[in-house]
Every structure is written in structure tokens, then in C-alpha cells.
Amino acid sequence: MKQYLELCNRIIDEGCWIENERTGKRCLTVINADLVYNVEKNEFPLITTRKSFWKAAIAEMLGYIRGFDNAADFRKLGAKTWDANANENQAWLNNPHRKGKDDMGRVYGVQGRAWSKPDGGTIDQLKKIVDNLKKGVDDRGEILSFYNPGEFHMGCLRPCMHTHNFSLLGDTLYLNSFQRSCDVPLGLNFNQVQVFTLLALIAQITGKKPGQAYHKIVNAHIYEDQLELMRDVQLQREPFGPASLSINPDIKSLEDLETWVTMDDFEVLNYQHHDAIKYPFSV
Numbered sequence: 051m052k053q054y055l056e057l058c059n060r061i062i063d064e065g066c067w068i069e070n071e072r073t074g075k076r077c078l079t080v081i082n083a084d085l086v087y088n089v090e091k092n093e094f095p096l097i098t099t100r101k102s103f104w105k106a107a108i109a110e111m112l113g114y115i116r117g118f119d120n121a122a123d124f125r126k127l128g129a130k131t132w133d134a135n136a137n138e139n140q141a142w143l144n145n146p147h148r149k150g151k152d153d154m155g156r157v158y159g160v161q162g163r164a165w166s167k168p169d170g171g172t173i174d175q176l177k178k179i180v181d182n183l184k185k186g187v188d189d190r191g192e193i194l195s196f197y198n199p200g201e202f203h204m205g206c207l208r209p210c211m212h213t214h215n216f217s218l219l220g221d222t223l224y225l226n227s228f229q230r231s232c233d234v235p236l237g238l239n240f241n242q243v244q245v246f247t248l249l250a251l252i253a254q255i256t257g258k259k260p261g262q263a264y265h266k267i268v269n270a271h272i273y274e275d276q277l278e279l280m281r282d283v284q285l286q287r288e289p290f291g292p293a294s295l296s297i298n299p300d301i302k303s304l305e306d307l308e309t310w311v312t313m314d315d316f317e318v319l320n321y322q323h324h325d326a327i328k329y330p331f332s333v
């Protein structure tokens with residue numbers, strides 16, 4: 051929580067106002083933030099100065115693991131977060147690659163599970179990582195990348211958290227996650243949960259101990275219509291102590307994650323929080 055508050059305060063104290071063409075809004079922006087989550091000690095990085103809808107964040111991550119390309123599939127798991135980008139952005143609605151209502155195109159998990167090869171066929175990046183880690187192998191290239199510039203025109207949004215790089219030191223699994231663009235009031239609340247949970251889950255299904263997750267953010271911003279709520283409401287609240295995450299121990303394989311796992315398999319313990327805040331969302 052401390053590192054989240056420090057980043058919010060830094061944006062407010064030192065941020066630069068930058069015009070964003072895609073959304074038509076101004077963003078108060080800083081460059082570079084490094085957040086660390088202690089997964090080993092189960093210090094779940096949940097925001098306490100407002101209610102966090104952490105189940106939707108985990109549902110989103112599970113959808114990426116499953117390679118979903120459709121906002122309706124995310125909704126069924128419990129995340130409405132892709133509805134707007136799939137159905138309300140004019141540039142995407144006009145895009146000939148859009149396959150109809152709720153289609154997101156070749157984004158995130160599609161790249162993670164079915165990266166197209168130039169000579170035909172696809173690459174399942176996640177399966178290769180899980181298979182290697184299970185065998186105790188870290189080839190120094192255990193990288194899950196959603197960032198495929200050759201297919202940006204076939205998706206509704208370029209991935210923000212675009213790369214997850216796993217590392218094994220003995221029996222301990224580490225994760226470095228890279229994010230190019232971060233909506234700090236809305237997105238980061240989700241992204242922190244996702245980085246933590248991704249390491250916890252991959253460690254669990256590969257039989258490794260989770261260590262630290264390192265989350266690097268490049269462009270961290272607050273949209274102009276979110277600033278007042280952040281500065282005058284959320285940042286005026288006293289944070290509560292940390293929560294922890296409990297994951298169903300019966301989840302043992304990538305196939306389990308792909309088939310029967312639901313949000314009922316996740317529980318948060320000791321979550322004390324202030325009231326929800328409804329931040330404006332920019333499509």
C-alpha cells in the first residue's frame with residue numbers, strides 16, 4: 051500500500067500534464083515506477099483506501115491465461131472490464147478485423163497462447179514456460195509476451211502489461227512484469243493483484259515456492275477527470291493493514307486453470323477497506 055500511495059503522491063507533486071490523443075484527455079504523468087510484491091510472505095497488494103474489486107482483477111488474469119479474445123467470456127468469469135474497449139471505441143468498431151459484438155481481437159492471452167508463426171501454426175508461450183518450470187528448467191527466456199506489433203491492427207487495444215518474465219533460483223520462482231502504460235486510479239489497482247496472483251498461481255502449478263514479484267511501470271498517469279477524487283478523497287484516507295490471498299490447493303496444473311477454476315477458488319483474508327470510489331474510465 052505504501053508504494054502505491056508514494057506513486058500517487060509523486061504523480062501529483064511532480065507529474066507533467068500530457069495530452070493523450072487516443073482518449074482526447076490530458077494525463078498527469080510520471081515516467082518509471084518499480085513496485086515489489088512479497089508473494090513468499092503472502093502480502094497481497096490490495097488497495098485499502100478504497101474498496102478493490104479484486105475478484106474481477108483475478109478473473110481478468112485467468113481470462114488471459116485461457117487465451118480469451120471476447121469480452122463475453124471475461125464477463126462469464128466475473129470481469130466486465132473489457133466491455134468498453136470491445137464495444138465502445140469508435141476506431142475498433144470501424145476496424146474490419148472486428149468479428150462482431152464483444153470481440154477484442156488478437157490481444158493479450160491470444161498472443162500468450164496462440165502467437166501466429168509466419169510459416170503457419172501457433173506458439174503456446176505459457177505452456178512452454180509451465181512445462182520447463184515443472185522440470186526445474188529456467189532457460190533464461192521464460193517469457194510470456196503479449197506485445198506483437200505485427201498484429202496491433204487486429205486488436206482493440208495494445209497490451210498495457212505486456213511481458214511477464216519468470217525466473218527460477220533453486221526451488222524459488224520469481225516474476226518480473228513490465229507495463230508500458232498505467233491508469234493509476236483504475237488499472238493499477240487491478241494490475242498489482244494480477245502480478246501477485248500470476249506468480250502465486252504459476253508457482254503452485256509448477257510445484258515451486260513463490261518469491262518476489264517485480265512490477266516495472268513506464269508511463270504512470272492519472273487522467274484529468276480522476277485527479278480531484280484521487281487528491282481530495284482517496285489520498286485523504288488512512289490505509290489499513292495488508293490482506294492475504296488464499297488459493298484453492300486443488301489447483302495443480304495449467305489444465306485446471308484452463309477448465310474448472312472459477313473465482314470461488316480464491317479468497318481474501320483480513321481485507322479492511324474504505325468505501326468504494328467510482329473513478330471515470332477513459333475508452
Ligand SMILES: Nc1nc(=O)c2c([nH]1)NC[C@@H]1CN(c3ccc(C(=O)N[C@@H](CCC(=O)O)C(=O)O)cc3)CN21
Binds near residue numbers: 131132239331
Ligand atoms: N483507461 C483505461 N484504464 C484501464 O485501467 C484499462 C483500460 N482503459 N482498458 C483495458 C483495461 C480494462 N481495465 C479496467 C477496466 C475497468 C475497471 C473498473 O471499472 N474498475 C472499477 C469497478 C470494477 C468492478 O466493478 O468490477 C473499480 O472501481 O476498480 C478497471 C480496470 C484495465 N484497463
Ligand SMILES: O=c1ccn([C@H]2C[C@H](O)[C@@H](COP(=O)(O)O)O2)c(=O)[nH]1
Binds near residue numbers: 207210211237238241
Ligand atoms: O491492464 C491495464 C490495461 C490498461 N491500462 C490503462 C493504461 C491506459 O490508461 C489505457 C491504455 O491506453 P493506451 O493509449 O493504449 O496506453 O489503459 C492499465 O492501466 N492497465
